[in-house]
Ligand SMILES: O=C(O)CCC(=O)C(=O)O
């Protein structure tokens with residue numbers, strides 16, 4: 001199976017925008033049939049574990065594993081996740097790291113992002129000539145999910161450019177789930193609604209978050225995210 005991209009558009013304009021603000025969006029990234037195939041696969045609930053931050057560690061547990069816990073323990077778990085989040089650290093969302101055993105639609109999108117053509121375009125847009133490959137994960141943010149402020153540049157890893165491919169049609173910006181950027185001091189700057197079929201690219205040193213998905217969101221926020229690495 002293959003997933004295909006549309007023509008990426010005017011590289012010089014995209015590069016100028018990236019240079020100006022360290023973030024740029026490519027709209028209408030995937031070809032229509034490929035987009036439908038991916039959107040259909042990404043909504044299947046079985047793919048995801050809940051990723052969250054607790055006791056200073058990144059953890060993962062499926063819905064079934066959480067449901068098996070006594071109700072009081074479940075409540076305490078979310079209380080603990082929230083009390084760390086209140087201090088500005090942490091996250092809760094559904095995550096599926098794309099690996100060999102992943103659904104073929106997920107592998108195909110990662111293959112596209114690693115194709116010579118896409119890699120060359122991303123290098124040209126970001127002026128990062130040393131990019132070698134992309135890793136990826138499918139993510140699902142449900143009501144109550146969030147990812148607090150952070151940067152993606154982790155010591156010891158070779159992440160250079162973060163990407164987010166929006167795979168939810170008809171997202172309402174009042175539902176939350178915005179990709180929010182900040183100044184270093186925490187002042188909010190731009191926020192992007194996770195618009196369908198847009199590929200957002202940003203510098204891994206930019207401070208950002210995914211805002212809380214509100215209790216009245218009528219959909220889940222799905223995307224494929226990851227990093228172009230050197
Ligand atoms: O989903 C997004 O918009 C951004 C995700 C993100 O910042 C991350 O996974 O590090």
Ligand SMILES: [Fe+2]
Nearest residue numbers: 150151152208
């Ligand atoms: Fe991030």
